[in-house]
Amino acid sequence: MVRRRLRFIVRKLIAAVFVLLIIGAITFLVFRHFNKPIPTPLGWRANVTTIAGDGSPRGLSDPFAVAVAKDGTIYFTDAGEHNRILKLTTEGTLTTLAGNKEGFSDGAGEAASFNSPSGLVIDNDQNLFIADTGNNRIRKVTTAGQVTTLAGDGTAGYRDGPAAQAQFNGPIGVALDPRGNVYVADSYNDRIRMITADGQVTSFAGEGGPGYADGDRSTAMFDTPCGIVTSSDGSLIVADTGNDRLRRITTGGTVTTFAVTLAQDDYLSRPFGLALSHDKYLYVTELNRPRILQIAPDGTARPIAVDAGVRLKQAAGIALGPHSNRPAELYVADSGNYLLRKLDQTSGTSVATVNDPLPKLTKETLNQQSLIWPIDPQEKPHEVVATIGEVRGSFDSDDSRHHLHSGLDVFGGYGETVRAVRSEKVTNPLANWAFGSINEGVRVGVVSYIHIHVGRDKDAKMFDDPRFIPVKDAENRLTRVRIKRGSRFRPGDAIGTVNRMYHVHLNIGPPGGEINPLFLAPVGFNDSIAPTIEKDGIQLFDSAGARLTQKNGDRLVVSGQARIVVDAFDRTNSNAQRRRLGLYKLGYQVLKIDGTPATGFEQPRINLVFDRLPPDRQATKVVYAAESGITVYGSKTTRFLYEVTNTVRDGRAVTGIWDASELEKGDYVLRIIAADFSGNEAVEGRDVPITVR
Numbered sequence: 001m002v003r004r005r006l007r008f009i010v011r012k013l014i015a016a017v018f019v020l021l022i023i024g025a026i027t028f029l030v031f032r033h034f035n036k037p038i039p040t041p042l043g044w045r046a047n048v049t050t051i052a053g054d055g056s057p058r059g060l061s062d063p064f065a066v067a068v069a070k071d072g073t074i075y076f077t078d079a080g081e082h083n084r085i086l087k088l089t090t091e092g093t094l095t096t097l098a099g100n101k102e103g104f105s106d107g108a109g110e111a112a113s114f115n116s117p118s119g120l121v122i123d124n125d126q127n128l129f130i131a132d133t134g135n136n137r138i139r140k141v142t143t144a145g146q147v148t149t150l151a152g153d154g155t156a157g158y159r160d161g162p163a164a165q166a167q168f169n170g171p172i173g174v175a176l177d178p179r180g181n182v183y184v185a186d187s188y189n190d191r192i193r194m195i196t197a198d199g200q201v202t203s204f205a206g207e208g209g210p211g212y213a214d215g216d217r218s219t220a221m222f223d224t225p226c227g228i229v230t231s232s233d234g235s236l237i238v239a240d241t242g243n244d245r246l247r248r249i250t251t252g253g254t255v256t257t258f259a260v261t262l263a264q265d266d267y268l269s270r271p272f273g274l275a276l277s278h279d280k281y282l283y284v285t286e287l288n289r290p291r292i293l294q295i296a297p298d299g300t301a302r303p304i305a306v307d308a309g310v311r312l313k314q315a316a317g318i319a320l321g322p323h324s325n326r327p328a329e330l331y332v333a334d335s336g337n338y339l340l341r342k343l344d345q346t347s348g349t350s351v352a353t354v355n356d357p358l359p360k361l362t363k364e365t366l367n368q369q370s371l372i373w374p375i376d377p378q379e380k381p382h383e384v385v386a387t388i389g390e391v392r393g394s395f396d397s398d399d400s401r402h403h404l405h406s407g408l409d410v411f412g413g414y415g416e417t418v419r420a421v422r423s424e425k426v427t428n429p430l431a432n433w434a435f436g437s438i439n440e441g442v443r444v445g446v447v448s449y450i451h452i453h454v455g456r457d458k459d460a461k462m463f464d465d466p467r468f469i470p471v472k473d474a475e476n477r478l479t480r481v482r483i484k485r486g487s488r489f490r491p492g493d494a495i496g497t498v499n500r501m502y503h504v505h506l507n508i509g510p511p512g513g514e515i516n517p518l519f520l521a522p523v524g525f526n527d528s529i530a531p532t533i534e535k536d537g538i539q540l541f542d543s544a545g546a547r548l549t550q551k552n553g554d555r556l557v558v559s560g561q562a563r564i565v566v567d568a569f570d571r572t573n574s575n576a577q578r579r580r581l582g583l584y585k586l587g588y589q590v591l592k593i594d595g596t597p598a599t600g601f602e603q604p605r606i607n608l609v610f611d612r613l614p615p616d617r618q619a620t621k622v623v624y625a626a627e628s629g630i631t632v633y634g635s636k637t638t639r640f641l642y643e644v645t646n647t648v649r650d651g652r653a654v655t656g657i658w659d660a661s662e663l664e665k666g667d668y669v670l671r672i673i674a675a676d677f678s679g680n681e682a683v684e685g686r687d688v689p690i691t692v693r
Contacts, residue, residue, distance in 0.1 A: 037324035040281040042296050044328050044345045045305045048356075051331075052094055052340035056360035057081070057446070058367075062427050063333040063340055065273070065317030067122040072322055075128055076333055076340055077117040079486070080425060080445070084110075085117060085128065085141055088340070097128075098145045104135045104154065112147035114139070116425065116486030119173040119185070119227070119317065129182050131171040134486030138171060138184060138195060150182065151195045156484075158189045158208065159201075166201035168193065170484040172429055173228040175236065183236060185225040187429055188469075188484055192225060192238060192249065204236075205249050210471060210480075212243045220255035222247065226429050229274040229282075237282065239271040242430055246271055246284070246295075259299040268293075270430060273318035275330065283330060285315040287428060290512065290615070292318065292332065292343070304330075304343060311356045311615060313337045313510045314428070335427065336510030358612060358651045359513045361446065363520060371520040372421050372491060374449060374504045375412045381524035383411040383574045385503050387677070388516045389610030389648075390582035391620060391628045391640060400629030401620045404613050405582070407448070407507035408517040412498040415458030420489040421506070422447055427485060435480045438501050444489050446509055451501035455481040458497050465494070512615040513651075516584075518677045519611075527572040527678040531583050533685040537567035538672055540688075543657070552691040555667060558660045559693045564588055565625045566642045570676045580638040584677040585609045588644055588658070590690075591669040600662055604673045607656065608642055609649035619653035622646045644672065663692050 051074075053060040061080025068074050074088040075097065084099040096110060103113035115134030122128055128141040129150065137152035150163060157167035171193075173185030180197035183204060191206030204217065211221035223242030230236055234251040237258060245268065246258035260268060273285035282295040283304075290312045291303040306312075313336025321329030327345035334341045337359050363369055372378040386409035393402030412418070424445025432442035432454045441450030453460065455468030460478065462470050467489070469482040489495065498504060508517045518525065540548040540556065541563040550557040569580040587606035590598040597603075608623060625641040647654045670690050674682040 037278045038326065040277045040279050040328060041345070042281070042294065042300065043302045043305070044294075046328075046330070046343035047346040048306050048310045049342050049344075050339050051092070051342050052076075052086070052088055053338050054360065055338055055357050056362075056365035057338055058365050060338045060340070062116075062425075063316070063335050063338065064117070064427075065119045066319045066331045066333050066340065067120050067128065068319045068322050068331060069122055069126050070124075070322050073126070074319075074331060074340070075120065075122060076317065077120055077130065079114075079116040079118065079133075080427065083114045083117060085114075085120070085130065098141050098147045102134075104132075104137070106139075106147050106149055108147070109145040112141075112145075118171075118485065121174045121176050121182075123176055123180075129174050129176065131174045131184065133170050133172055133187075133484070136168045136170065138168070138174065138182065151184075151199075151201050156188075158186075158191070160193075160203055161201060163195060163199040163201055166193075166195075170429075170486065172226045172485065173239070175228045175230045177230050177234065183228055183230065185228045185238065187224050187226055187241075188482065190222045190224065192222070192228065192236065205253065205255055210242055212240075212245070214247075214256050215254070217249065217253035217255060220247075224429055226272050227274040227284075229276050231276060231280065232278075237274060237276065239274050239284065241270050241272055241287070244268045244270060246282075258295075260295055260301050261299045262301050272429075273316055273333070275318045275320045277320060277328075278324045283318055283320070285318050285332065287314055287316070287430070288511075290315070292330065306343070309356050311337070311358070311512065312341070313359070313513050336513060355652075359509060361509050361513070361515045366422075366446065366520070368422065368520050371517065371522045373522060374410055374418050374421055374495075374506060375416055375498075376419070378419060378421070378492065379523055381522065381526065381574055383576070383579075384525070384572055384581065385409045385411045385575075385579060386505075386630075387518070387570075387582045387584075387610070388514070389584075389613065389623065391624045391630060393620075393629055399621075399626070401624050401626070403617050404620050404623065406514045406613055407450075407505050408522075409503045409505050411503050414498055414500060414502060416498045418449055418452045418495045418497060418504050420444065420447075420491055420493045420495055423488070423490045425489075426483055426487045429485045431483045431485070432481060438499055440499065441505070442483060442495065443507075444487075444495070448505075448507035449495050450505035450507070451499055451503060452496035453499055454496040455483070456496065463494060509612070513612070515612045516610060516677070518584075525572075526574070527570075527676055528680065529571045529573060529676075530680040531568055531570040531674045531676055531682040533672060533674055533682045534567040534569075535685065537685060538670070538688050539565045539567070540670075541565065555689040555691040556670075557693055558670075558690050560661060561657045561659050562645070564644045564658060564670075564672075566644050566672050566674060567639060568642065568672075568674045568682060569638070569640055572676075580640070581676075582610065582640055583608075583642070583674055585673070585675050586642050586644045587673045589671045589673065590663065591671055593667055593669070595669075598663055598668055604671075606673060607644055607647040607649070611649060612651050614648060614651055614653040616653060619648060622653040622655055623648050642674075660692050665692050667691050 066076040159167040169188040182195040194204040210223040213221040227239030270287035317333040330343040390405040393400040586608040589604040
């Protein structure tokens with residue numbers, strides 16, 4: 001009896017185990033099926049959403065790199081004035097994990113401090129490894145926010161050996177391999193370094209010193225490498241930012257240039273952030289391009305398609321979503337917009353137009369109630385020789401409307417010292433450009449200083465200032481000047497000297513997101529002179545482009561659709577008499593004979609407002625009619641021929657027309673509103689008597 005019961009129980013147990021095995025097998029197969037990685041599509045379209053930041057530097061000062069944990073938690077660095085590591089949960093809760101002030105200290109949470117934290121990478125236990133650029137160290141942060149120093153003694157230099165004694169020079173990128181080794185893009189040593197799991201720092205690749213050469217790891221050369229990612233085959237891919245190239249380092253130490261096939265006349269420009277999919281599709285951000293490239297394993301590259309109007313600005317770090325069994329998903333530190341963005345694959349094929357907000361740069365968000373001048377004396381006004389929105393281009397070319405002037409020009413004699421106007425830090429790893437040319441300049445935070453000798457005097461002698469690092473060739477000739485990310489400049493610090501353009505050009509805001517510098521109230525700036533409308537300066541054209549000339553007595557006859565072009569300029573109190581400046585806003589209004597507004601014109605139509613510029617260079621031809629141009633690029637007289645029926649304001653440019661048929665037939669006055677930033681309006685020559693037929 002007992003034996004029969006035991007046999008029965010055993011049979012039941014065997015049956016139960018068998019059933020469990022079947023259930024387990026089915027569960028495994030189902031799990032495997034639904035979690036099978038999805039092949040990455042080439043050339044997918046993305047929906048772009050903002051997941052952190054309000055578009056102002058008060059919200060996120062310098063979002064720079066991003067990493068995503070397996071559970072979907074997002075971590076990212078926010079440098080600039082904040083110097084912190086942020087955590088964004090899957091529920092959308094944003095908190096500070098560590099840091100919140102500039103400096104160096106280990107510790108827990110906000111008791112720790114960083115100086116311009118840049119790249120970061122996450123391990124399987126959700127520990128973060130961070131390139132603390134300004135402190136020349138690699139830091140580790142646990143899930144609890146405990147910060148320790150992994151490697152680096154804090155001195156900007158180059159030394160291998162035990163982690164605590166090793167030296168780095170402005171490291172920016174970090175990556176991990178499965179064995180726990182940390183790879184570092186040691187940017188200003190132009191090397192790739194490795195921190196082994198047992199705490200030794202070695203040079204993995206790069207001879208040192210900026211240059212370009214493939215080959216063995218000890219003789220290969222890089223120029224300011226910034227981004228780095230590990231591949232499943234053990235190789236490394238490096239964003240060789242200064243060389244405008246991607247490089248590959250094999251496990252055997254051979255360095256080659258990553259072949260990228262772009263459209264004709266297209267090229268990589270300052271590649272920076274890297275993310276690699278499970279099937280080896282590479283995503284790349286470019287500091288000088290408002291796009292994200294997707295590169296297939298065969299090197300074919302395509303920009304990720306986004307809706308028209310989405311404006312990435314200096315996208316830096318990039319990371320893939322944690323789930324390979326879902327449609328493509330990217331997270332991007334949109335540093336020039338002060339935002340963290342999400343790009344997720346959409347099934348749509350049509351291109352929508354969205355009104356992507358521009359960076360919020362105001363006196364309040366910049367904590368800047370007035371702006372000192374870049375030339376001595378900084379607290380007294382200087383001559384403004386150009387304003388934002390002016391046409392630029394050569395009269396000698398086929399079309400003199402090449403681009404819109406993006407800032408404020410302040411007159412200065414050759415060799416005069418150019419000084420910082422704000423306290424802020426260098427954010428771009430390659431902050432200066434065009435060495436030795438008239439367009440040489442540098443961007444420090446939100447301010448760019450252009451047409452200067454960066455870091456040197458009029459005789460090309462370097463300033464005695466460690467923030468400016470000379471780079472020389474084999475013959476000891478100066479070939480460029482380096483300024484490291486994280487370098488801080490304070491008001492009055494020397495930036496450079498005026499070159500042969502005889503003025504300093506100031507831009508306020510990231511490229512493509514500049515604001516009018518006059519918003520920041522330059523100290524003592526005074527303009528009480530009304531703009532001038534030139535004689536015969538109001539011209540009307542029909543839809544075919546022919547000028548309207550028919551008269552009804554002394555009245556211009558207008559019928560149907562018309563373009564209005566206004567020839568006008570401005571001066572300020574401190575300008576030379578010959579100087580012609582652009583206006584701040586222009587528009588038009590139609591009045592009845594008694595001076596009251598005509599129906600539909602109760603308010604003037606102010607279409608042109610130079611608060612900030614559209615990013616599209618073609619906007620120049622939306623603002624200005626043909627024959628516009630400026631004498632600095634030719635020998636003719638400066639002319640600003642404004643297309644006042646078109647709209648350019650708030651970073652947008654739209655063509656338009658005035659349809660006179662909206663008015664009852666009869667006699668009217670067409671009044672032009674032409675105003676400068678101080679509110680002065682042109683009075684003389686602003687009215688044109690018209691007859692609408």
